Amino acid sequence: MRQESEKTSVQDDILYTITSIQRFATHDGPGIRTVVFFKGCPLHCPWCANPETWQKEPELFHDDSLCTGCGRCVLVCPKRAVAVIDGKARVNRRICDGCAKCTDACLNKAMEVTGKRMTIPEILVEIRKDDEYYQASGGGITLSGGEIFAQDPVPLLKALKEQGYHTAVETEGAYGLEKLEQAMPWIDLVYHDVKHCDPAKLKKFTGADFAEITDHLRYLKDSGKPVIIRIPVIPGFNLDELEDIRMYVKELGFDRIQLLPFHPMGKGKWQKLDRQYPYEQTPMMDKTQLESFRDEATEIGGH
Ligand code: SF4
Ligand code: SF4
Structure with missing residues (x-):
């Protein structure tokens, strides 16, 4: 070098x-x-x-085992791409653009952007x-x-x-x-x-x-x-x-x-x-x- x-x-x-x-x-x-x-x-x-x-674009990892279903991610998502269903967050991946706002909101580190x-x-x-x-x-x-x-x-x-x-x-x-x-x-x-x-x-x-x-x-x-x-x-x-x-x-x-x-x-x-x-x-x-x-x-x- x-x-x-x-x-x-x-x-x-x-x-x-x-x-x-x-x-x-x-x-x-x-x-x-x-x-x-x-x-x-x-x-x-x-x-x-x-x-x-x-995929070439950033994507969202969601870890079900860490998710408590608190819904903080739902409140911050600007795309309305996430909902809590049966006690767990569920991401609509056709809408999610990987903006990472939910990763900051989640206190349990259940959301993470990869890429x-x-x-x-x-x-x-x-x-x-x-x-x-x-x-x-x-x-x-x-x-x-x-x-x-x-x-x-x-x-x-x-x-x-x-x-x-x-x-x-x-x-x-x-x-x-x-x-x-x-x-x-x-x-x-x-x-x-x-x-x-x-x-x-x-x-x-x-x-x-x-x-x-x-x-x-x-x-x-x-x-x-x-x-x-x-x-x-x-x-x-x-x-x-x-x-x-x-x-x-x-x-x-x-x-x-x-x-x-x-x-x-x-x-x-x-x-x-x-x-x-x-x-x-x-x-x-x-x-x-x-x-x-x-x-x-x-x-x-x-x-
Ligand atoms: S903020 Fe985190 S723990 Fe709460 S519902 Fe969303 S992913 Fe689950
Ligand atoms: S990464 Fe952005 S668009 Fe995707 S679910 Fe989280 S807040 Fe919504």
């Missing part, structure tokens, strides 16, 4: 919508990292651990807090989501590289290839999701286009940049076809694969968004279930 006095000026007129900035991450690239989670995703995978990243607008300088303030740790560990910054290309990550990536940070991105390839091409000069490492190699199944479960994702993967292979393929392993979706998926990835020329066993840790967030979690009854996968897939190219990651 450059010293403070050497830092170049950065663009300050762009507003990113960020769900969180996680410090001291150790599983999303080399060394100690800060992970910036972007809001917005073109896919809607039913096992998603971060469903609050689907904060931040400029690049504001994001950099958070990132710089851990400069000494990145330096000591060979770490850096990872952009994740959601799908980072649902917004335009290039100005932020460019600012990060100009400030001397190692940059990694986590992406899934469901967007125009030109966006990735424009960003590549500012990216040091790519984590790319591969969810399935059966086009019909991929489309049905996630909405993704297999041909488009394959184009992205071919481009990445040709780019010569380091790429790690991540396969979320989901019972009832791809667990039984895992070997076929690994073969597809290997045939494309990739030799680093991480298998991420299913975990239901997003369940609470689905509930707070009033969405039915399709994997409610599916238990967390035991990593040892995947041991037989471990080889020189494949590691078992996750929880």
